Amino acid sequence: NAGVTQTPKFQVLKTGQSMTLQCAQDMNHNSMYWYRQDPGMGLRLIYYSASEGTTDKGEVPNGYNVSRLNKREFSLRLESAAPSQTSVYFCASPKWGTSGEGTYNEQFFGPGTRLTVL
Amino acid sequence: KQEVTQIPAALSVPEGENLVLNCSFTDSAIYNLQWFRQDPGKGLTSLLLIQSSQREQTSGRLNASLDKSSGRSTLYIAASQPGDSATYLCAVLYSGGGADGLTFGKGTHLIIQP
Numbered sequence: 001n002a003g004v005t006q007t008p009k010f011q012v013l014k015t016g017q018s019m020t021l022q023c024a025q026d027m028n029h030n031s032m033y034w035y036r037q038d039p040g041m042g043l044r045l046i047y048y049s050a051s052e053g054t055t056d057k058g059e060v061p062n063g064y065n066v067s068r069l070n071k072r073e074f075s076l077r078l079e080s081a082a083p084s085q086t087s088v089y090f091c092a093s094p095k096w097g098t099s100g101e102g103t104y105n106e107q108f109f110g111p112g113t114r115l116t117v118l
Numbered sequence: 119k120q121e122v123t124q125i126p127a128a129l130s131v132p133e134g135e136n137l138v139l140n141c142s143f144t145d146s147a148i149y150n151l152q153w154f155r156q157d158p159g160k161g162l163t164s165l166l167l168i169q170s171s172q173r174e175q176t177s178g179r180l181n182a183s184l185d186k187s188s189g190r191s192t193l194y195i196a197a198s199q200p201g202d203s204a205t206y207l208c209a210v211l212y213s214g215g216g217a218d219g220l221t222f223g224k225g226t227h228l229i230i231q232p
Contacts, residue, residue, distance in 0.1 A: 033219050035220075040224065041224070042207075042222040042224040042225065043207070043209075043222040044222075045219035045220070058219055059219075090161060090162065092220075099169065101169040101171045101172050102149075102169055102170060102171055103149055103169075104149055104150045104169045105149050105150060105211050106150075106167050107152065107164070107220055108164065109154075109161045109162040109163075109164075110161055111160065112160070112161050114159075
């Protein structure tokens with residue numbers, strides 16, 4: 001199993017250009033998430049999808065759109081890129097489960113996409 | 119709003135030492151706390167997950183504890199090795215409603231000197 005895969009690994013855009021970041025998971029999980037990681041800010045949630053056909057905003061959704069294409073794929077689109085969107089983007093897919101200790105959510109991350117907007 | 123703080127921000131120790139990384143969070147309404155390792159330019163690797171009713175989890179030389187009432191977790195690394203050099207991230211999943219994602223600390227950058 002590949003787990004969570006992301007494409008591309010690196011991308012350089014000019015201000016105003018658009019692009020789509022792709023994410024796929026082969027773990028048969030219902031949920032998928034997009035985070036961004038910035039120096040000094042940690043990782044922050046952009047959008048998430050609790051199940052196929054549903055999406056919701058996270059902490060920093062402005063400037064982004066998402067599509068949950070099917071259970072495996074969750075894409076993140078920048079319609080008009082800005083330098084403030086220079087970041088490392090991570091896709092994650094959590095496993096929701098229950099044990100004798102209660103409900104848990106263990107998240108598995110992709111390798112990331114390093115995006116620079118000039 | 120849930121906030122997660124990690125102390126120290128950076129740590130450099132000689133090989134072989136035992137060390138403790140600290141994480142604190144402001145709201146005890148959590149499903150679980152997860153410790154990750156991140157190597158430079160790489161993604162996040164899950165190390166340990168502690169559910170809200172658990173006190174600790176162990177994996178090899180790693181031991182993570184959770185004290186939900188005080189909002190604290192520690193990651194103990196025994197007999198540190200140069201290969202342990204990485205950034206360690208602590209994250210909690212809030213169970214009190216709202217956006218369904220992890221809240222991360224900013225990490226502890228760890229260097230193990232050979």
